[in-house]
Amino acid sequence: MHRLVWIAALTASTAADALPAQTADRTAIEAIELAKRSIGFRTVRGPGNQTPQFAAYLKQQLVAGGFAAEDVTVTPVDDTAYLVARYRGTDSAAKPIVISGHMDVVEAKPADWERDPFTAVVENGYIYGRGATDMKLDIALAAATLVEMKRAGFKPRRDIVLALSGDEETTMKTSAILAEQLRNGEMVLNIDGGGGLLGEDGKPQYFTIGAAEKTYADFELSVTNPGGHSSAPRKDNAINQLAAALVRIGSHRFTPQLSPITKGYFEGIAPRQTPELGAAMRAFAADPADKAAIETLAASPAYVGQIGTTCVSTMVSGGHALNALPQRATANINCRIFPGVKPAAVMAELEKVAAEPAVTFKDVTEGSNPTDASPLRPDLTAAVKKALAGIRPGVPVFPSMSAGASDSMWYRSVGVPSYGVSPLFIKESDDFSHGLNERTPIDNVPLAIRYYRSLLADLSK
Ligand SMILES: [Zn+2]
Known part of the structure; x- marks a missing residue:
């Protein structure tokens, strides 16, 4: 347990929207517990795929945290499943804000890992395990924040819909189904994209909003x-x-x-390159x-x-x-x-x-869907900048285009703008997504919760 780390980060907070320390601390502890249990489900495509069980577990946690049972649905598809949890707003005519993520992970062979990939360990300031970065910690953080908002009696105007696919890493069948079901969304916050970079000295460098994919x-x-x-x-x-x-x-x-996105990206990262590249x-x-x-x-x-x-x-x-x-x-x-x-x-x-x-x-392309970039909406950009200013003051924010595909592709293809906005900051040398000994620094946890609280409150108005 690294409670001291969280508490240090919490007391450093000066954000006006900060909850009493013990409330936020409780959410941080719940998020870590949720992440550890989430990593324990072997949500890998093929025989023994535990995505349906993981989805059922998440539903149980959300319902225990105040969601109406009928507002959280788990739908099986082939050997996997997808989950939709609706946090009801006061204006049912308003288009919902969708939080998009995926429950499945890339295969991990225990023999190749230093630790069992499906037994989460918190050690040396990191949470380790398959999905620690991509992306079960993100799910746990978003879910724990939604539960905290429920507990606090927060009422959004728009519905906030947590939409978790079950095969993003492989066939994306559930991703396509979800996008089709949620095509009336106002916008999608893809918490599996964007995010922050820490320098090798541990200092935050910059944050990018993922607004396009090749x-x-x-x-x-x-x-x-x-x-x-x-x-x-x-x-x-x-x-x-x-x-x-x-x-x-x-x-x-x-x-x-x-494009406006790559222009913003190059201008944003240029100061951090060698003089020639910059x-x-x-x-x-x-x-x-x-x-x-x-x-x-x-x-x-x-x-x-x-x-x-x-x-x-x-x-x-x-x-x-x-x-x-x-x-x-x-x-x-x-x-x-x-x-x-x-x-x-x-x-x-x-x-x-x-x-x-x-x-x-x-x-002979399979499972791809050509999409245009999502326009950089001022309301989204402002809400992200505000949420980040509360947790990582002074960190520059600019757009980015990903060379890989994510669930955003499916939402963009049905006309819903989608933005990668994960609040996690990691070092380049710590990025082991899809690789061995995947890990994420745990001091992200209380910061990410505050970020989500601010972002979701602003965008669901
Ligand atoms: Zn992912």
Whole structure:
């Protein structure tokens, strides 16, 4: 137990909305307990998936905390389930604020971990376990805050809906169902996105609001030839034709793009980079056609994806015998498409670049949904800045675009703006989401609760 850490953080508070220390402390203790138990459910897709049991446990906790039983539903889908908990507001005509998260986690093999991934441990100021970062602590914090608000008799004007999917890490079937059900939402607060960065010295650096995601796409390239004996080669060789196309695609660069979100992002992080990289970010933010800036950013694996669409070869196979002309050669090109660009347009550009009529292109993408960025709403930005100012004063806030997909994609695709706004701050060196020995600093807990209380009160008005 690290109560001392929380109490230190709580007494440092000067926020006007701070509850009496013992109330907040109680919520922090409940959130930690909830997170530890949550991590204990092995919510991994496949045999033994405990997502339905985890959902039932969360429902029981929410109902015990003051939610009406009929306002918390758990719906099974295949081997998983999704949960919807509605905190009723005073104006049933107002569109709800949706808090989005996911209950499932990525597989973790106990043999590879220092500790059992499904037995949460609080140690050295961290909570350890699969889901400690992605994202059971986030769920516990949001749920504990909602329960605290219920206890305090808080009445929002809008409904606040906690919507937890059960397969975000895999098929996203429940994510799509939830978005469809909640398409009348005012906005989505995705607590699995955005968030804060701690420097390696432990000092908060900045906070980003996730407002866009790149679109994931897979294109299959294939060439078929009649084949034949390898002692009688012909000019048209399926492997050579495919290889030539892949080389041309490999050296192609899509026209760099800038959006209000990436502009804000580059301007925000530029001061924290090496002078060369920082200057390139500022120059690109001012003029996305700046050649020198493009060269510098394109050479950085961390930032090349922020300046436009990227496509790379990820798989290749061909031929069927050592001594036969290949009858078939195929490759996969994986693309991360800039928001607002249609996958069909990217595939057409690749076909043009490949300039190889024998190569057939096919969009084989599964489970992706092209979406535009969510507009940066002033009410959202103001509420996030205010909530953060209460817990991490002076920390800069700016937007970000994620290279990966989350449940936000499904909400955006049905027209509901979605924002990554997780209050957790972690160091880059502590980010083990999807990896080994996942952990999150526990001193986030009381701060996150105060953040949620402020954010939810403001946005549900
Ligand atoms: Zn996640």
